[in-house]
Amino acid sequence: MLKDKTIVIGVTGGIAAYKSLEVVSRLKKLGANVHVIMTEAATKFVQPLTFRSLSHNPVIVDMFAEPQSWDVEHISLAEKADIFLVAPATANLIGKVANGIADDMLSTTVMATKAKVVFSPAMNVNMYQNSIVQKNIIKLKEEGYRFIEPDKGYLACGTEGKGRLPEPEEVVASTVSYLLSPCDLIGKKVLITAGGTQEDLDPVRYLGNRSSGKMGYELARIAKARGANVTLISAPTHLNKPSGVKIIKVRTAEEMYQQVFRYQAEQDIIIMAAAVADYTPQSIAENKIKKSNGLTLELERTTDILEKLGNEKGEQLLVGFAAESNNLIENAQQKLKKKKIDFIVANDISARDTGFASDFNKVVIISTDDQIEVAKATKLEVADRIFSEIAKTLV
Ligand SMILES: Cc1cc2nc3c(=O)[nH]c(=O)nc-3n(C[C@H](O)[C@H](O)[C@H](O)COP(=O)(O)O)c2cc1C
Structure with a gap:
Protein backbone atom coordinates (compact mmCIF):
# COMPACT_ATOMS: atom_id res chain seq x y z
CA MET A 1 0.00 0.00 0.00
CA SER A 181 -5.76 12.89 1.55
CA PRO A 182 -5.73 16.53 0.58
CA CYS A 183 -7.07 18.99 3.15
CA ASP A 184 -10.26 19.84 1.24
CA LEU A 185 -13.02 19.49 3.86
CA ILE A 186 -11.96 22.25 6.25
CA GLY A 187 -15.02 23.77 7.92
CA LYS A 188 -17.32 20.93 6.78
CA LYS A 189 -19.36 18.89 9.21
CA VAL A 190 -19.50 15.20 8.41
CA LEU A 191 -21.68 12.58 10.10
CA ILE A 192 -20.80 8.92 9.57
CA THR A 193 -22.54 5.82 10.91
CA ALA A 194 -20.75 2.50 11.31
CA GLY A 195 -21.10 -1.05 12.62
CA GLY A 196 -23.97 -3.50 12.87
CA THR A 197 -26.88 -2.76 15.21
CA GLN A 198 -28.02 -5.31 17.81
CA GLU A 199 -31.75 -5.93 18.44
CA ASP A 200 -32.45 -7.44 21.83
CA LEU A 201 -34.53 -10.63 22.18
CA ASP A 202 -34.06 -11.09 25.92
CA PRO A 203 -31.50 -9.90 28.53
CA VAL A 204 -28.67 -11.94 26.92
CA ARG A 205 -29.52 -12.48 23.24
CA TYR A 206 -29.83 -10.20 20.26
CA LEU A 207 -30.34 -10.29 16.50
CA GLY A 208 -27.22 -8.93 14.82
CA ASN A 209 -25.31 -8.91 11.56
CA ARG A 210 -21.73 -9.43 10.43
CA SER A 211 -20.76 -5.81 9.79
CA SER A 212 -17.38 -5.09 11.42
CA GLY A 213 -17.69 -1.29 11.18
CA LYS A 214 -14.28 -1.01 9.45
CA MET A 215 -15.54 0.86 6.38
CA GLY A 216 -17.29 3.52 8.49
CA TYR A 217 -14.29 3.95 10.80
CA GLU A 218 -11.93 4.41 7.82
CA LEU A 219 -14.34 6.96 6.33
CA ALA A 220 -14.23 8.85 9.64
CA ARG A 221 -10.39 8.81 9.60
CA ILE A 222 -10.24 10.12 6.04
CA ALA A 223 -12.86 12.82 6.69
CA LYS A 224 -10.85 13.95 9.72
CA ALA A 225 -7.59 13.91 7.71
CA ARG A 226 -9.26 16.06 5.06
CA GLY A 227 -9.99 18.64 7.74
CA ALA A 228 -13.67 17.97 8.51
CA ASN A 229 -15.37 18.14 11.87
CA VAL A 230 -16.43 14.49 12.19
CA THR A 231 -19.13 12.80 14.26
CA LEU A 232 -19.14 9.01 14.18
CA ILE A 233 -22.25 7.19 15.40
CA SER A 234 -21.14 3.66 16.00
CA ALA A 235 -22.96 0.43 16.68
CA PRO A 236 -20.80 -2.06 18.66
CA THR A 237 -17.41 -2.85 17.07
CA HIS A 238 -13.99 -4.03 18.25
CA LEU A 239 -12.21 -1.15 16.54
CA ASN A 240 -9.99 1.64 17.91
CA LYS A 241 -11.62 5.05 18.04
CA PRO A 242 -10.34 7.17 15.14
CA SER A 243 -8.25 10.00 16.53
CA GLY A 244 -9.84 13.45 16.68
CA VAL A 245 -13.34 12.20 15.89
CA LYS A 246 -16.40 12.66 18.14
CA ILE A 247 -17.80 9.17 18.73
CA ILE A 248 -21.33 8.32 19.90
CA LYS A 249 -21.94 4.70 20.78
CA VAL A 250 -25.33 3.09 20.17
CA ARG A 251 -26.61 -0.50 20.10
CA THR A 252 -30.00 -0.71 18.46
CA ALA A 253 -31.52 0.58 15.21
CA GLU A 254 -33.81 2.84 17.29
CA GLU A 255 -30.83 4.36 19.17
CA MET A 256 -29.02 4.85 15.85
CA TYR A 257 -32.11 6.61 14.46
CA GLN A 258 -32.42 8.88 17.53
CA GLN A 259 -28.74 9.91 17.43
CA VAL A 260 -28.62 10.46 13.65
CA PHE A 261 -31.57 12.83 13.84
CA ARG A 262 -30.09 14.57 16.88
CA TYR A 263 -27.11 15.66 14.74
CA GLN A 264 -28.56 15.55 11.20
CA ALA A 265 -29.64 19.18 10.75
CA GLU A 266 -26.18 20.72 11.23
CA GLN A 267 -24.28 18.38 8.86
CA ASP A 268 -22.87 19.14 5.39
CA ILE A 269 -22.32 15.48 4.53
CA ILE A 270 -23.98 12.35 5.97
CA ILE A 271 -22.67 8.88 5.17
CA MET A 272 -24.72 5.91 6.32
CA ALA A 273 -22.18 3.08 6.37
CA ALA A 274 -23.77 1.25 9.33
CA ALA A 275 -25.62 -2.01 8.81
CA VAL A 276 -28.87 -1.06 10.54
CA ALA A 277 -31.30 -3.89 11.29
CA ASP A 278 -34.40 -3.79 9.06
CA TYR A 279 -36.41 -5.73 11.62
CA THR A 280 -36.51 -5.77 15.41
CA PRO A 281 -38.42 -8.03 17.85
CA GLN A 282 -41.89 -6.70 18.66
CA SER A 283 -41.14 -7.19 22.34
CA ILE A 284 -38.09 -7.99 24.47
CA ALA A 285 -38.53 -10.89 26.90
CA GLU A 286 -37.99 -9.76 30.48
CA ASN A 287 -36.19 -13.00 31.42
CA LYS A 288 -33.88 -15.26 29.46
CA ILE A 289 -35.99 -17.28 27.03
CA LYS A 290 -35.94 -20.99 28.01
CA LYS A 291 -35.35 -23.48 25.21
CA SER A 292 -38.05 -25.80 26.61
CA ASN A 293 -40.71 -23.17 25.78
CA GLY A 294 -39.99 -23.18 22.04
CA LEU A 295 -39.46 -19.86 20.23
CA THR A 296 -41.42 -17.91 17.66
CA LEU A 297 -40.10 -14.46 16.83
CA GLU A 298 -42.55 -11.69 16.01
CA LEU A 299 -40.64 -8.92 14.23
CA GLU A 300 -41.54 -5.39 13.18
CA ARG A 301 -39.90 -2.95 10.76
CA THR A 302 -37.42 -0.43 12.11
CA THR A 303 -37.37 3.16 10.80
CA ASP A 304 -35.60 3.41 7.43
CA ILE A 305 -33.05 6.05 8.49
CA LEU A 306 -31.59 6.56 5.01
CA GLU A 307 -35.00 7.06 3.40
CA LYS A 308 -36.05 9.51 6.11
CA LEU A 309 -32.76 11.41 5.69
CA GLY A 310 -33.39 11.56 1.92
CA ASN A 311 -36.90 12.92 2.44
CA GLU A 312 -35.81 15.56 4.93
CA LYS A 313 -32.51 16.70 3.47
CA GLY A 314 -31.92 20.20 2.12
CA GLU A 315 -28.54 21.16 0.64
CA GLN A 316 -26.91 18.32 2.52
CA LEU A 317 -24.99 15.63 0.64
CA LEU A 318 -26.26 12.15 1.44
CA VAL A 319 -24.30 8.95 0.84
CA GLY A 320 -25.67 5.44 1.35
CA PHE A 321 -24.15 1.99 1.14
CA ALA A 322 -25.75 -0.93 -0.63
CA ALA A 323 -24.38 -4.28 0.44
CA GLU A 324 -25.79 -6.66 -2.16
CA SER A 325 -25.25 -10.33 -2.90
CA ASN A 326 -26.88 -10.19 -6.36
CA ASN A 327 -27.85 -7.61 -9.05
CA LEU A 328 -25.44 -5.18 -7.43
CA ILE A 329 -25.73 -2.17 -9.77
CA GLU A 330 -29.45 -2.55 -10.51
CA ASN A 331 -30.41 -2.78 -6.83
CA ALA A 332 -28.13 0.12 -5.91
CA GLN A 333 -29.57 2.34 -8.64
CA GLN A 334 -33.10 1.62 -7.45
CA LYS A 335 -32.09 2.52 -3.89
CA LEU A 336 -30.49 5.76 -5.12
CA LYS A 337 -33.71 6.93 -6.78
CA LYS A 338 -36.16 5.67 -4.16
CA LYS A 339 -34.32 7.23 -1.23
CA LYS A 340 -33.16 10.48 -2.91
CA ILE A 341 -29.50 9.82 -2.17
CA ASP A 342 -26.61 11.65 -3.88
CA PHE A 343 -24.19 8.70 -3.92
CA ILE A 344 -24.64 4.99 -3.35
CA VAL A 345 -21.53 2.96 -2.63
CA ALA A 346 -22.39 -0.54 -3.80
CA ASN A 347 -20.37 -3.50 -2.65
CA ASP A 348 -20.73 -7.16 -3.49
CA ILE A 349 -20.80 -9.00 -0.17
CA SER A 350 -20.72 -12.40 -1.86
CA ALA A 351 -17.01 -11.88 -2.67
CA ARG A 352 -14.90 -13.73 -0.08
CA ASP A 353 -11.84 -11.49 0.06
CA THR A 354 -13.66 -8.15 0.36
CA GLY A 355 -16.68 -6.73 2.20
CA PHE A 356 -17.72 -7.66 5.75
CA ALA A 357 -14.89 -7.99 8.29
CA SER A 358 -12.23 -7.84 5.56
CA ASP A 359 -9.62 -5.04 5.47
CA PHE A 360 -10.32 -4.73 1.76
CA ASN A 361 -13.25 -3.61 -0.29
CA LYS A 362 -14.19 -3.38 -3.95
CA VAL A 363 -17.01 -0.97 -4.70
CA VAL A 364 -18.89 0.95 -7.34
CA ILE A 365 -19.66 4.58 -6.50
CA ILE A 366 -22.98 5.39 -8.16
CA SER A 367 -24.52 8.81 -8.62
CA THR A 368 -27.44 9.80 -10.87
CA ASP A 369 -25.11 10.57 -13.78
CA ASP A 370 -21.99 8.50 -13.12
CA GLN A 371 -20.71 5.08 -12.11
CA ILE A 372 -17.13 4.75 -10.84
CA GLU A 373 -15.59 1.35 -10.25
CA VAL A 374 -13.02 1.24 -7.45
CA ALA A 375 -10.76 -1.82 -7.80
CA LYS A 376 -9.98 -3.95 -4.75
CA ALA A 377 -8.07 -1.79 -2.25
CA THR A 378 -7.78 -1.35 1.51
CA LYS A 379 -10.87 0.15 3.12
CA LEU A 380 -8.82 3.25 3.96
CA GLU A 381 -7.99 3.74 0.26
CA VAL A 382 -11.60 3.09 -0.73
CA ALA A 383 -12.72 5.66 1.87
CA ASP A 384 -10.32 8.16 0.32
CA ARG A 385 -11.74 7.50 -3.18
CA ILE A 386 -15.28 8.02 -1.88
CA PHE A 387 -14.34 11.39 -0.39
CA SER A 388 -12.52 12.39 -3.61
CA GLU A 389 -15.81 11.90 -5.49
CA ILE A 390 -17.77 13.76 -2.81
CA ALA A 391 -15.24 16.64 -2.78
CA LYS A 392 -15.65 17.12 -6.56
CA THR A 393 -19.32 17.97 -6.05
CA LEU A 394 -18.56 20.49 -3.30
CA VAL A 395 -16.54 22.91 -5.45
C1 LIG B 1 10.92 9.38 32.65
C2 LIG B 1 10.59 10.60 31.84
C3 LIG B 1 9.46 10.58 31.05
C4 LIG B 1 9.12 11.70 30.27
N1 LIG B 1 8.01 11.66 29.51
C5 LIG B 1 7.67 12.73 28.77
C6 LIG B 1 6.50 12.71 27.98
O1 LIG B 1 5.78 11.69 27.91
N2 LIG B 1 6.18 13.81 27.27
C7 LIG B 1 6.95 14.95 27.31
O2 LIG B 1 6.59 15.93 26.65
N3 LIG B 1 8.07 14.99 28.05
C8 LIG B 1 8.45 13.93 28.78
N4 LIG B 1 9.60 13.97 29.54
C9 LIG B 1 10.42 15.19 29.53
C10 LIG B 1 11.30 15.24 28.29
O3 LIG B 1 12.13 14.11 28.24
C11 LIG B 1 12.12 16.53 28.31
O4 LIG B 1 11.27 17.64 28.17
C12 LIG B 1 13.17 16.55 27.21
O5 LIG B 1 13.86 17.77 27.26
C13 LIG B 1 12.55 16.36 25.83
O6 LIG B 1 13.53 16.46 24.85
P1 LIG B 1 13.21 16.27 23.30
O7 LIG B 1 11.97 17.06 23.01
O8 LIG B 1 14.40 16.86 22.61
O9 LIG B 1 13.10 14.83 23.04
C14 LIG B 1 9.96 12.86 30.31
C15 LIG B 1 11.11 12.84 31.09
C16 LIG B 1 11.42 11.73 31.86
C17 LIG B 1 12.68 11.75 32.68
Missing part, protein backbone atom coordinates in the same frame (compact mmCIF):
# COMPACT_ATOMS: atom_id res chain seq x y z
CA LEU A 2 2.84 2.43 0.76
CA LYS A 3 5.32 1.25 -1.88
CA ASP A 4 7.46 4.18 -3.16
CA LYS A 5 6.50 6.30 -0.14
CA THR A 6 9.14 7.67 2.22
CA ILE A 7 8.05 8.31 5.77
CA VAL A 8 10.37 10.09 8.18
CA ILE A 9 9.59 9.45 11.83
CA GLY A 10 10.85 11.76 14.53
CA VAL A 11 11.06 10.22 17.99
CA THR A 12 11.35 12.50 21.02
CA GLY A 13 12.10 11.89 24.69
CA GLY A 14 8.79 10.68 26.08
CA ILE A 15 7.92 7.45 27.82
CA ALA A 16 5.78 6.48 24.80
CA ALA A 17 8.91 6.26 22.61
CA TYR A 18 8.65 2.46 22.88
CA LYS A 19 5.31 2.55 21.04
CA SER A 20 7.05 4.15 18.04
CA LEU A 21 8.93 0.90 17.51
CA GLU A 22 5.61 -0.73 16.64
CA VAL A 23 4.66 2.26 14.45
CA VAL A 24 7.89 1.85 12.45
CA SER A 25 7.35 -1.89 12.15
CA ARG A 26 3.76 -1.49 10.91
CA LEU A 27 4.70 1.17 8.34
CA LYS A 28 7.50 -1.08 7.05
CA LYS A 29 5.01 -3.93 6.67
CA LEU A 30 2.81 -1.62 4.57
CA GLY A 31 5.79 -1.22 2.21
CA ALA A 32 7.03 2.27 3.17
CA ASN A 33 10.66 3.35 3.20
CA VAL A 34 11.05 4.49 6.83
CA HIS A 35 13.78 6.75 8.23
CA VAL A 36 14.04 7.57 11.92
CA ILE A 37 15.48 10.70 13.51
CA MET A 38 15.76 10.62 17.31
CA THR A 39 16.40 13.41 19.78
CA GLU A 40 19.15 12.92 22.36
CA ALA A 41 16.44 12.59 25.02
CA ALA A 42 14.67 9.85 23.00
CA THR A 43 17.83 7.72 23.08
CA LYS A 44 17.53 7.59 26.89
CA PHE A 45 14.25 5.68 26.44
CA VAL A 46 14.93 3.44 23.40
CA GLN A 47 18.14 2.44 21.65
CA PRO A 48 18.73 3.74 18.10
CA LEU A 49 19.79 0.18 17.26
CA THR A 50 16.22 -1.06 17.70
CA PHE A 51 14.86 1.57 15.30
CA ARG A 52 17.70 0.83 12.88
CA SER A 53 16.86 -2.88 12.91
CA LEU A 54 13.14 -2.26 12.35
CA SER A 55 13.48 0.50 9.73
CA HIS A 56 16.44 -1.10 7.89
CA ASN A 57 17.94 2.39 7.68
CA PRO A 58 20.55 4.26 9.71
CA VAL A 59 19.10 6.29 12.59
CA ILE A 60 20.19 9.91 12.88
CA VAL A 61 20.60 11.57 16.26
CA ASP A 62 23.58 13.91 16.12
CA MET A 63 23.44 16.74 13.59
CA PHE A 64 27.21 17.15 13.66
CA ALA A 65 28.19 13.48 13.43
CA GLU A 66 30.17 12.27 10.42
CA PRO A 67 27.46 11.91 7.70
CA GLN A 68 26.58 8.50 6.17
CA SER A 69 26.72 10.01 2.66
CA TRP A 70 27.62 13.25 0.85
CA ASP A 71 24.07 14.56 1.29
CA VAL A 72 23.42 17.16 3.93
CA GLU A 73 21.30 14.73 5.92
CA HIS A 74 18.66 17.02 7.38
CA ILE A 75 18.06 18.53 3.94
CA SER A 76 18.08 15.19 2.14
CA LEU A 77 15.56 13.57 4.52
CA ALA A 78 13.47 16.73 4.56
CA GLU A 79 13.24 16.55 0.76
CA LYS A 80 12.78 12.78 0.53
CA ALA A 81 9.84 12.66 2.95
CA ASP A 82 6.34 12.13 1.58
CA ILE A 83 5.14 12.63 5.11
CA PHE A 84 6.87 13.44 8.40
CA LEU A 85 5.50 11.95 11.61
CA VAL A 86 6.72 12.97 15.07
CA ALA A 87 5.59 10.28 17.53
CA PRO A 88 5.73 10.74 20.40
CA ALA A 89 5.99 14.52 20.22
CA THR A 90 7.11 16.06 23.52
CA ALA A 91 5.91 19.42 24.81
CA ASN A 92 9.49 20.54 24.26
CA LEU A 93 9.63 19.63 20.55
CA ILE A 94 6.19 21.14 19.90
CA GLY A 95 7.32 24.33 21.64
CA LYS A 96 10.52 24.46 19.63
CA VAL A 97 8.86 24.07 16.24
CA ALA A 98 6.06 26.51 17.15
CA ASN A 99 8.71 29.11 17.92
CA GLY A 100 11.09 28.46 15.05
CA ILE A 101 13.83 26.85 17.10
CA ALA A 102 16.00 24.40 15.19
CA ASP A 103 18.73 23.27 17.56
CA ASP A 104 19.02 19.56 16.87
CA MET A 105 18.65 17.15 13.95
CA LEU A 106 14.91 16.55 14.43
CA SER A 107 13.74 20.16 14.89
CA THR A 108 16.02 21.27 12.04
CA THR A 109 14.67 18.64 9.63
CA VAL A 110 11.04 19.39 10.58
CA MET A 111 11.74 23.03 9.82
CA ALA A 112 13.39 22.21 6.50
CA THR A 113 10.71 19.92 5.09
CA LYS A 114 7.93 20.83 2.70
CA ALA A 115 6.19 17.50 3.34
CA LYS A 116 3.07 17.27 5.51
CA VAL A 117 4.14 17.14 9.16
CA VAL A 118 2.02 15.22 11.67
CA PHE A 119 2.59 15.51 15.42
CA SER A 120 1.35 12.82 17.80
CA PRO A 121 1.71 14.50 21.21
CA ALA A 122 2.10 12.37 24.32
CA MET A 123 2.65 13.74 27.79
CA ASN A 124 1.31 14.12 31.30
CA VAL A 125 -2.25 15.52 31.34
CA ASN A 126 -1.21 18.73 33.12
CA MET A 127 1.56 19.31 30.60
CA TYR A 128 -0.90 18.71 27.75
CA GLN A 129 -3.45 21.11 29.24
CA ASN A 130 -0.81 23.75 29.98
CA SER A 131 -1.98 26.87 28.19
CA ILE A 132 1.45 27.45 26.61
CA VAL A 133 1.46 23.93 25.11
CA GLN A 134 -2.14 24.44 23.88
CA LYS A 135 -1.25 27.83 22.33
CA ASN A 136 1.73 26.20 20.57
CA ILE A 137 -0.55 23.46 19.20
CA ILE A 138 -3.12 26.00 17.94
CA LYS A 139 -0.33 28.04 16.32
CA LEU A 140 1.07 24.97 14.57
CA LYS A 141 -2.42 23.90 13.39
CA GLU A 142 -2.93 27.37 11.94
CA GLU A 143 0.37 26.96 10.09
CA GLY A 144 -0.90 23.73 8.50
CA TYR A 145 0.79 21.19 10.79
CA ARG A 146 -1.46 18.19 11.50
CA PHE A 147 -2.10 16.53 14.85
CA ILE A 148 -3.12 13.09 16.05
CA GLU A 149 -5.07 13.76 19.23
CA PRO A 150 -3.80 11.97 22.33
CA ASP A 151 -6.10 9.43 23.97
CA LYS A 152 -7.58 9.69 27.43
CA GLY A 153 -6.62 7.01 29.92
CA TYR A 154 -3.99 5.80 32.34
CA LEU A 155 -0.71 7.69 31.90
CA ALA A 156 2.75 6.33 32.69
CA CYS A 157 3.21 9.04 35.33
CA GLY A 158 0.44 7.34 37.35
CA THR A 159 -2.36 9.83 36.59
CA GLU A 160 -5.49 9.54 34.43
CA GLY A 161 -6.34 11.97 31.67
CA LYS A 162 -5.73 13.07 28.11
CA GLY A 163 -2.14 12.63 27.02
CA ARG A 164 -1.63 8.99 26.02
CA LEU A 165 -0.11 8.21 22.65
CA PRO A 166 -2.89 6.33 20.78
CA GLU A 167 -2.25 2.66 20.01
CA PRO A 168 0.37 2.23 17.24
CA GLU A 169 -2.31 0.86 14.87
CA GLU A 170 -4.23 4.13 15.26
CA VAL A 171 -1.11 6.31 14.84
CA VAL A 172 -0.36 4.44 11.60
CA ALA A 173 -3.97 4.68 10.32
CA SER A 174 -4.09 8.43 10.99
CA THR A 175 -0.68 9.00 9.39
CA VAL A 176 -1.67 7.06 6.26
CA SER A 177 -4.95 9.02 6.10
CA TYR A 178 -3.01 12.29 6.20
CA LEU A 179 -0.65 10.94 3.54
CA LEU A 180 -3.48 9.91 1.19
